Amino acid sequence: MTLLARLDRLPLSRPHYLLLLIGGLGYTFDGMDSAVVAFLLPSAQDAWGLSNGQLGLIGSATPFGFLFGATVAGLLGDRIGRKKVMMYALAFYAAFSVVAAFAPNYEVFLASRVLAGAGAGAESAIIAPFLSEFVPAKRRGWFIGALAGFFSFGFVMAALIGRFVVPTMDDGWRIAQLITALPIVMLLWWRRSLPESPRFLLQNGRVDEAEAVVADLERRVERATGQPLPPVPESAAQPVTNPVKVNLLSALRFLWSPVMARRTAVTWLIWFVITFSYYGFFSWIPTLLVQRGITVTKSFEFSIIIYLAQVPGYFSAAWLSERLDRKNTIAIYLSGSAVSAFWLSQMDTPATITLAGAVLSFFLNGTYAGVYSYTPEVFPTWIRATGTGLSSAFGRVGSILAPTIIGLSAANLGFGGVFGLTTAVLVAGVVCVVVFGLATAGRSLEELTEPAKEASR
Numbered sequence: 001m002t003l004l005a006r007l008d009r010l011p012l013s014r015p016h017y018l019l020l021l022i023g024g025l026g027y028t029f030d031g032m033d034s035a036v037v038a039f040l041l042p043s044a045q046d047a048w049g050l051s052n053g054q055l056g057l058i059g060s061a062t063p064f065g066f067l068f069g070a071t072v073a074g075l076l077g078d079r080i081g082r083k084k085v086m087m088y089a090l091a092f093y094a095a096f097s098v099v100a101a102f103a104p105n106y107e108v109f110l111a112s113r114v115l116a117g118a119g120a121g122a123e124s125a126i127i128a129p130f131l132s133e134f135v136p137a138k139r140r141g142w143f144i145g146a147l148a149g150f151f152s153f154g155f156v157m158a159a160l161i162g163r164f165v166v167p168t169m170d171d172g173w174r175i176a177q178l179i180t181a182l183p184i185v186m187l188l189w190w191r192r193s194l195p196e197s198p199r200f201l202l203q204n205g206r207v208d209e210a211e212a213v214v215a216d217l218e219r220r221v222e223r224a225t226g227q228p229l230p231p232v233p234e235s236a237a238q239p240v241t242n243p244v245k246v247n248l249l250s251a252l253r254f255l256w257s258p259v260m261a262r263r264t265a266v267t268w269l270i271w272f273v274i275t276f277s278y279y280g281f282f283s284w285i286p287t288l289l290v291q292r293g294i295t296v297t298k299s300f301e302f303s304i305i306i307y308l309a310q311v312p313g314y315f316s317a318a319w320l321s322e323r324l325d326r327k328n329t330i331a332i333y334l335s336g337s338a339v340s341a342f343w344l345s346q347m348d349t350p351a352t353i354t355l356a357g358a359v360l361s362f363f364l365n366g367t368y369a370g371v372y373s374y375t376p377e378v379f380p381t382w383i384r385a386t387g388t389g390l391s392s393a394f395g396r397v398g399s400i401l402a403p404t405i406i407g408l409s410a411a412n413l414g415f416g417g418v419f420g421l422t423t424a425v426l427v428a429g430v431v432c433v434v435v436f437g438l439a440t441a442g443r444s445l446e447e448l449t450e451p452a453k454e455a456s457r
Contacts, residue, residue, distance in 0.1 A: 007031075009098075011221065012135070022193060026183070039172045044106075049105045062100065063400050071123035072122060073085050074156075074389020075251065082194050086127060089283075094119070094182075097178075097181035101174045121393075121396065137442055142321060148318075151365070267374070267387075273432075275399045278402075310361050313333075313369070333364075340362075341420075345420050379449065
């Protein structure tokens with residue numbers, strides 16, 4: 001009887017849903033922070049007389065911080081533990097959100113936005129691999145997809161703040177940033193409620209601590225369900241307990257070794273494609289709507305509609321991930337994104353642009369649900385956080401490049417050219433996933449990473 005077998009045979013119940021809520025609230029505020037920046041730019045421009053170039057730097061500050069935060073979080077998560085990184089990242093993000101809210105000038109504001117983005121990126125990169133290590137294989141796709149779905153609530157909240165707080169109050173743009181810092185109060189709850197990952201503890205030889213976490217989870221699941229726990233499978237794999245200290249060089253060497261290169265390349269490319277398309281779209285849609293002849297206020301209202309379409313996008317993909325496999329779900333939603341982007345390129349009225357944009361939002365965010373489920377599954381426990389963090393960080397390169405590339409495309413190719421380019425990028429992602437992606441549904445994390453585990457010895 002092994003600890004991992006005991007963990008994986010537990011039915012999904014109230015203790016797992018508590019973990020879903022805890023991680024989901026983290027993603028809600030991460031999403032709100034990244035989305036609210038678009039609504040702060042006009043006020044920041046008025047406050048300090050900023051040029052368009054300076055506004056562009058503010059727009060790139062959060063994804064730039066995300067890139068470094070995701071990289072560092074992955075490395076630290078595999079060295080000091082998932083829980084510590086998640087909590088420290090939240091505190092770091094909230095602290096610099098407050099600094100940004102009271103920034104006396106452009107330079108302090110820009111630096112604070114970069115650092116707040118680093119905290120949000122670190123938290124974002126660690127939550128999915130952390131919580132995936134608690135969830136039974138047969139429900140992991142739905143669980144992590146639904147976890148990622150909380151991002152959509154953050155985007156909707158950001159749109160509401162942009163519509164009802166920023167333009168209606170004195171210093172509304174500063175108040176908006178204080179609202180995004182509120183999750184600091186969650187630290188007290190997280191410290192008491194969050195256990196460390198048993199898989200991380202076992203990997204680092206901390207067997208007694210892992211036993212305590214699993215035993216406590218078993219007791220809570222049995223109490224929540226009111227039924228005896230399922231029997232432990234006889235064929236359960238033994239956990240590996242050889243600690244491996246990860247650094248950036250050793251991580252990259254392993255991730256691009258012959259046994260892992262295909263998995264790494266596919267995962268990094270998917271992250272780049274979806275993040276490039278996503279940030280290119282969402283950073284420019286309010287501006288493109290204004291260019292189509294509607295007011296800034298109306299463009300924000302249309303943006304709320306487009307943001308709301310994220311919610312069913314995430315949760316429908318989470319549901320499909322268990323039935324069609326993560327690989328197939330990603331391919332379907334990327335295909336839907338490509339068709340929607342092309343459709344959007346052909347529209348020329350505010351109403352039809354909004355409708356096509358909402359459909360594109362549905363499919364782009366559904367893709368993210370699949371990607372967040374898929375990524376932690378393809379890396380071994382000892383490098384899972386690092387692999388996920390580096391994949392997310394590479395995706396952030398797309399988010400940094402997208403606003404500039406889309407802006408140049410809009411100037412040279414027009415509205416249709418912007419989304420024609422997006423369509424081409426998405427089609428490349430579909431081909432990559434279909435041809436080279438790994439089927440992961442219903443398989444334990446150890447089964448999926450056994451070849452990589454053997455190669456690492």
